[in-house]
Amino acid sequence: MSYVKKPALIEEKSFEIxxxxxxxxxxxxxxxKVVKRVIHTTADFEYADLLEFHPLAIETGIEALKKGGDIYTDTQMVKSGINKRKLSALGGTVCNFVHDDDVVKEARDRSITRSMVAIEKAIxxxxxxxFAIGNAPTALFTLKEKIDKGMPKPDxxxxxxxxxxxxxxxxxxxxxxxVPYIITKGRKGGSTVAAAIINALIYMI
Amino acid sequence: MSYVKKPALIEEKSFEIxxxxxxxxxxxxxxxKVVKRVIHTTADFEYADLLEFHPLAIETGIEALKKGGDIYTDTQMVKSGINKRKLSALGGTVCNFVHDDDVVKEARDRSITRSMVAIEKAIxxxxxxxFAIGNAPTALFTLKEKIDKGMPKPDxxxxxxxxxxxxxxxxxxxxxxxVPYIITKGRKGGSTVAAAIINALIYMI
Incomplete structure (x- = not known):
């Protein structure tokens, strides 16, 4: 069989298409660059219309990463998708607290999602x-509540x-x-989209 | 703010919609059940038309899982997305060799993708x-080559x-x-889709 075997060439050709x-x-x-990387990850051109950017989002995101800021993700999947080698070279790490024992217990006791409890811990x-939230609406609702109550704002x-x-x-x-944001309007999004956005920012540094 | 906080209720309502x-x-x-779980993961109803099932795929997949068969995934993201607690209760594990030192080295030496070398190891x-392949076309090409050459077939x-x-x-x-297969026609798919298909099979047991 004849097919393209070199990763760099596959990515280059994909972005051309x-x-x-x-x-x-x-x-x-x-x-x-962010939009194209999300399309690269989903093969879904709808994202060109669904992605919405606060005017300062990309710059503040890049600055935070340059300073070695950490990233909180709502799932292990987002964490897995982020280029941690390049992030680590900048001094940052990716955290996720959803599987922490204290979080699991508290979520069960309060009968709310683990995502919510984990956000409380992260903030x-x-x-x-x-914050890179790809799955849990409740994580964003909690983030909103806590920031409204005066908790420190992320970048x-x-x-x-x-x-x-x-x-x-x-x-x-x-x-x-x-707070600067990058969102997808409507129902679509997900772990791969969240990771693609972070990676696009990392690759611009 | 008023919003649904209970995970089970969120999932139930989602599937109703x-x-x-x-x-x-x-x-x-x-x-x-498989189609709906993929839509649940992507919010993309196109998958109802893109998913294609070999007539024996779901049954052989369920049987393999019941017997404690292991799953090979092409990325850590697919691995992260699979419900490993339930899989483990069946006796199975998820493997991914893409980050293994020997695989990384061999891929560099031969100037081919790590996915290809990892598949050679997995088969x-x-x-x-x-095999649950969500990202690397070269993983599927390699799988085809090896099975054509007489390597044992997966379920x-x-x-x-x-x-x-x-x-x-x-x-x-x-x-x-x-070999029984579940595929998505065309360009779409990804780690979350692969994990959703595996989870749908696991939840039917």
Whole structure:
């Protein structure tokens, strides 16, 4: 069989195809890089219309990463998808507390999601500068509640939960916080989308 | 804020919405469960048309899991997305060799993808009964080559790489092997889709 075996060549060809099919869009160069990486990850061109960027989001995100800021993710899947070798070279790590024993217990006791309890734990950690939420609407709702109550604000919230119950609403309310955000409108999103956005930021540094 | 906080209720409501919006389809009950879980994971109803099932795929997959068969995944993301607690209760584990030192070295030396080398390692392992490939077309191409050369056949191949170079072709050639398969036609798919299919099978046991 004849097929392309070199990873770098596969990625280069993929981005050529995406650029061609995406056509002329009104994105600046950095935004375009994020959008294309999300399409690369999903093969879904709808994301060009679904992604919404706070005007400062990409710059503040890149600055936070350059300073070695940590990233909190709502699932192990997002964590797995992030290029941790490159993140680590910048001095940052990825945290996720959903499987922590104290979080599991407290979620069960209070009969709420583990995501919510984990966010409460994360927001107290001052090294966490970016929240990348790919699955749990409740994580975004909790983030909104805590910031409204005066908890310290992160530098960037990536809010892209996928889903049918609460996902779209959770992303809209994040826009009302005075915190730079990157979201997907509507139901679509997910772990791979959250990881792709983070990786696009990392690769721009 | 008022929002649904109970995980079980969120999932139940989500599946109700999916069932309603999907409408009447010509799927049997088990196929329907797989399709709906993929839609639940992606919020993308296109998967109802993109998923393609070998007639024996679900049954052989369930049987392999019941017997404690292991699953090989092409990425850590697929591995992260699989419900390992329930899989472990059945006696199975999830393996991924892409980050193994020997695999990384050999891929660099031969200038081919790590996925390909990892598949060569996996196919020699007789406990691996299911391959769940969510990203690397080259993993599927390698699987096809090795099985053509007489290597032992797994019980099920889940072939759902996402992408623009080789992904669609890699899924089509898997259908020519005499091995039950679940694939997505065209470019779409990914880690979350592969994990959702495995989880749907696990939850039916």
């Amino acid at each position: 995406i650029t061609k099919e995406l056509g002329v869009r009104n994105f600046d160069e950095k935004t375009s 107290k950690n001052e090294n966490i500068r970016i 960037l919230i990536i809010g892209v939960p996928v889903g049918f119950v609460g996902a779209a609403e959770s992303k809209e309310i994040i826009k009302s916080l005075d | 999916i069932t309603k919006e999907l409408g009447v389809r010509n799927f049997d009950e088990k196929t329907s 020699k392992n007789e406990n691996i009964r299911i 099920l191949i889940i072939g759902v790489p996402v992408g623009f170079v080789g992904a669609a072709e890699s899924k089509e050639i898997i259908k020519s092997l005499d």
